[in-house]
Amino acid sequence: MTLIPQRTVASQIAAQLHANIANAVWRDWLPTERVLCQLMQASRNTVRAAIKQLKAEGLVRSEKPAGNRIIAGSRPKPNADRPKSVGIVVPETVNKLRPLIALWIDELKDMLLEEGCILRVHDGRQYYRKNPARALARLTRQNPHDAWVLVLSSSGMQQWFAGKNLHCLVAGSIYPGVQLPFCDLDYRAVCQHAAGVLLRAGHRRIALLNRETPRAGEVAGELGFAKGMRLSSHADVTADIVYHRDDVDSVERALKKLRSSKGGFPTAIIVSSSYAYASVVTLLAGMRLRVPHDISLVSRDDDPLLDALFPAPARYTVSPQAFARRLIGPISYLIRGVPVCSPTMTLVASGGNTSAARLFRHFVGREPTAAWSWLSV
16 A cells, blocks of 8 residues: 655645635535545544644634534635545545455555546445435535545435436446446356356356345346356356355355255355455355356356465456556546536456467366466456
8 A cells, every 4th residue: 555645635625625625615614634534535643733733724623522613714716626525435535445346446546646536435324225315415525525535325316316417437237227337347247258168168056146136237147157158069068156145154154055956066155255255265165066067166256265276276466556557537428517428438358469268268278177367357
């Protein structure tokens, strides 16, 4: 993580506070230091340094024990030269997100800082409710960012931002009918490719393990998996899709469901979540099924934790730096008020000079039990 001098960060936060006061986000009092630390994703010492700058400019004064009052009559006019800012919305704090997401958010933050733009992370489950309109309205009113980035977004979130005509980019897939620019992996192509590779390797009973409440990318993955299986010329092919929640017990129930199916237990499973993949490996070991000797597994997602498994799991990978670079272009347009021309921006499977299909096939070979490799995306 790039270290930014505290004075620079404090000045940027002071500029954001300055802008919020100018835009009447806060009318009489600044929020408490604790609230400001959460809003600005900064330490208390840095926030205090920013408030000290505002006091020196005569914008606020300390009135203990009440807090920091905005001085009447000193409200500045909105400044066209204020630092640009981007708000990114996530369901929980960054340290609880999947490592890949946390890493590309950190990369994006550094890239935006180089452009003189501030990235602010706003976390909260209230934004991901079935009807998030009130929470999102309050969020965008109190934080007038130049652009927004949605992560792991729900259908309700995407529809709300699309309806408000806010400058917004979805870091992920969009739901049908939503008109927002987005950047994501092409999960439909990934799952179709995985199904095709396994079929060519000799598998005939293949399953897809997906989340019970799938996001847009997982819905696309199901479509790709179904298409890949339909393209098979073999009459004895069977395809199953089973669902799980985000816990080990739910994954175990999904595997038991597969085990009790009429067609028998699959010889290969495509797992959408890297965390679920780790659960599947350990549960299969309890069932005395060895990977890859008795069953083949493919993880649709990559994760640093998979590096700890031996042999290395077959999965599709993308570097956080590459993903952040894909995001920075459309974000730069949005913060300048320029519409993003292309509504769809997807990363597809590739392996440098070698196609992903060829790379995967090289490691899979002809034996159904040897489906292990890395796939670059």
